[in-house]
Amino acid sequence: MISKDPYVAGRCSELDILISDALSWADDDSKLAAHLAAYISVLIVGVFEDCIEHLIGSRAKKTEDHEIHNYIVRVTSQRFRNPSYAKIAEMLKDFSQAYQQTFKSTIAPNGNEADALQSLVDNKNALAHAGTAKLNLTLDDVSIYYRQSLPILQTLEQILT
16 A cells, blocks of 8 residues: 555555465465454454544644544544444544545445445454354455555545645
8 A cells, every 4th residue: 555644554564464474374274264364354444443543633633732633533533433435434524525525536435445345344243243154254355355445545544634
C-alpha cells in the first residue's frame, strides 16, 4: 500500500509480511492454513479499525484544540467497530456531507473494495460467534480481500488529510 501516513503504512506493511509468511508456513498444511486465514482476517479488520481511528485522530488534531481532539478520538474509539462500507460512510457524514460524497464517489457501495472489506468483517464475526467450523476461508481469499480493500484506507487518508 502506498500511504503517506507512516502509521498506516507501517500497519499495512505488518499485514503484508504476515500474509506472505503465512502463505509459506502453511504451504503443505491445510488445517494450519485455515487457522491462519481466520486469525489474519480478524487481524486485518482490527488494523482497519485502528488505521481509520488513527486517520480520524490525525484529522481532529488539525484543529489544534486538545480537548476536541481527545473527545473525537474517545468517541470514535467507543462507537466505531466492524468497519463496513455503510459504517465508514455514515461516520464520514458525521464530519461532512462532502466527505461522505467523496468517499461514495470513489468507493462504490457494491464494488470490489466494499465487498472485500465486508467479506473480512463477515468472516471475523463468523469466527467470533460460530467458531472455526463454519469458516470456508483460505489464505488466498484473505490476501485477495485485503488487497482489494486497501483503496478504502487510501481514500480515507486522502479525504481526512
